[in-house]
Amino acid sequence: MRLNKLASVQTAAIESGSLRWKASAHLPTEYGQYRLHAFVDMHSGQEQIALVLGEVSGQARVLTRVHSECLTGDVFGSQRCDCGEQFKRSQQLIQARGNGIILYLRGHEGRGIGISNKVQAYDLQDTGLDTVAANLALGLPVDQRAYDDAASMLQHFEVKSIELLSNNPDKSRALTRLGIMVEAVTPLEIASNPANADYLATKKHRLGHHLSLVP
DSSP states (O other), rough: HHHHHHHHHHTOOOSSTTTTEEEEEEEEEEEEEEEEEEEETTOOOOEEEEEEEEEOTSSEEESEEEEEOOIIISSSSOOSSSSHHHHHHHHHHHHTTTEEEEEEETTTTHHHTOOHHHHHHHHHHTTTTTHHHHHHHHTSSSSOOHHHHHHHHHTTTTSSSSEOOOOOOOHHHHHHHHTTTTEEEEEEOOOOTTTTTTHHHHHTTOOOOTTTTTO
């Protein structure tokens, strides 16, 4: 019975782009009872994750966080960025709303340059370069993230429109170009600390992020 049910669920694999659904399971967290969904990009082999709270299919203005993977911030608790705190805050806001989606985009480490290059960039930042200049000094793009997998996952869940939790206007523009209706963008600003104040200032002044708390 269970195997037959699983087989029938697997036939619902999405066909949008190169992304394919692989499995789903219950995930209890500190901030609510989520459904964990695993996908694989058949072109790149990259695995992607979606956390869904409550009912979202057919819903409009679904509270959504499109979160770029950040090992240092999300796992190690780094204070050099605001990523880990943004992830927790997203969970809290979605729990308060009662439903929502967090798309955890693997392959986005360091705005797409990978963890090893990110550590090299950190080392250059310790000498005085900002996060943009450090990437360029390494001969790397400032930001090479793509959001095709995020759009495919949202289409898989059949949401009508989203309320995006983000300070980055490029993210909402990218999703819109990919056919996602971004009905509203809600800031997800975290107060700075001495270790990330310059980083946040660079995101505001050089990358155009909407950060009202940054001078």
